[in-house]
Amino acid sequence: MDSKHLLKNSIDRSAFYKELDSLNLAPLWEVLRGLVPADPRPIAAPCAWHWTTVRPQLLAAGASITAEEAERRVLVLENPNLRGKSQITDTLYAGLQLILPGEVAPAHRHTQSALRFVLEGTGGYTAVDGERTTMQRGDLILTPFWTWHDHGHDGTDPVIWMDCLDVPLVGFLKTGFREEHAETAQTASRPEGYSEARYGSGLLPVGYRSGSLTSPVFNYPYSRTREALHRLVNSQDIDPHLGICLRYLNPTNGDWVMPTLGPTMRLLPEGFSTSSYRSTDSAVFVLMEGEASIEVEGQPSVKLKVNDVFAMPGWCKYRIHASKGECVLFSFSDRPVHEKLGLFREEKE
Template sequence: MTSTENTTTDERAYASMAELSAAPLWRQYGELMPAEPPSRARAHLWPYARLRPVALHFSRALSMAEAERRVLMMVNPGLTDPPATVPTLFAGIQIVMPGETARAHRHAANAFRFIIEGDGAVTTVNGEQLAMRPGDLLLTPGWHWHDHAHQGHSPMMWLDGLDYPLVNSLNAGFFELYDAPVQPVANPDEASSRQFRHGRLNPAWRAPSTDHPGVSPVGSYPWEETERALATIAEAASVAGSAAEGILLEYSNPWTGGPVLPTIACRIARLRAGFAGVPRQHTASTIYHVVSGSGSTTVGEQRLDWNDHDTFCVPGWARYAHQVASDGDATLFSYTDEPVLRALGLYREQWL
């Protein structure tokens, strides 16, 4: 058989393969089995000083009834369709104004709120009302009813974190509206936080939920407790912390000692003045929010300069290092998909 005949036969075979919804692995092997993890996500920073005026504009131009949730999505330039901040996680800035209520709903995706500014608002999660104060971390596990109400006097703004990009990629997303604008308060306010606020002394009359395994029973991790822990440890000069992340603490599930949500680990770090992180990379994608202070993070060849309340992301397997000037400490809140990667045996890291 001649070369021309071979080519003609191959073309017919490839065409038949396509008609059968099949494809030749040998033509895509390098793309399907890369030497290192590729990522469409890019390192990117969203400046709060520029996002805040936009959020305030839409607080006047768009009612809660029109918006359902008034959120500015932080869309990674490499992940615009569908929109995500990193491949598995989402970040957004939500704003609720005095007198407003964000109606009750629930979804399969796990979520949390890290409060940026404001006072006088509450979120109700499965019948438990939780106060929202700057620096507080509030959990909204998957398929928990939740609504927000604001009776304060100034804008209430927070960082929304969700794992809906992961949930939707697994084709496991569900959503449901509550049959009333708000759900009834059925439990004492902040009961879960008060019960589990005492280190490793957990209430013996309760047991881990079988309906939501891996979900922390704590509704709110208040900033006053977080700041106290950070300050106590950071004041000890002998405690160096992580060479890459400084004094790094993880919000934990008191039942397991592990992450607060099955798919999301939440952490807080104090970077001392003059901190220069050792570069490293890992397969987990991470979103950072600047609680206070200023500094920079070098991701690959890109430098991200950050200030109070900015948000930035480091894609998985990207080389990164944090730096803080010598004139003051910085505090970074972060969340990551590391629990998913560890559960699947896919977490890997290396120091550079």
């Protein structure tokens, strides 16, 4: 077909597109810029959830449904641009879970990896593959993919933690599996503290070979993390973009604690303001101590107090200011996935 004939028939484009559609074909040139954009375009919006608003709703949930009925009594943190999808960002899930004295959240397992970050209360515990660990505020507890886990409460006051999972990523790959345990709670097969003693003291058993992509330590106590931040803030230069920022470590290989979720803890001295920063990974922040404000480019500054949560979609330019006291912020992101796929990029100003 000569060029003149092609030019003549170009006016019949709409009919041509209908014919393509009937054959399950589509013209790339109509969607190319959206399919391969010049820079990342997350759907999720930066968003804050304030503890003084959310906590009463959690307690109300505790009065309306038991942990056994709900299986997991959780209020999902839904991004306003992703309502109905149970996502806090395009790639991450987060929810706030409440367990009351005497309750047990039944044992199950799933292919989604999970972190538990404890926000309030004592006496709660998680059991993972036959080993129990007691929860304290600020502790980071791992639930590796496809491990049996249940939660319980031996104390007297409500216990609340944030569940952090890779649900959207696993869902996108269509690799989600789930199974219920035959018993409500697992039978203990190892004493509490076993994993920390065996793997978490800077020592490993002679001849140890890891058979998992996830850290064998599954409770990272806040007391130890906080002490490390305190020592470093008084003995090293502070990164202008991140403050004193430490990542939780798999002691067997030096990698992130999980293949899909990258948790960190950072400290900003009182009055410290970070320089503008953005990266491709999406993240969720929780303020542990002090008061802070987060300023996302093009949006009003948001003030954060203790236990407030903030969702930061990927490639959003932001700054953090420690407005009162030393500010300690926990975060988790999908950065391990970006790094392993060679997609991670950051921009510092």
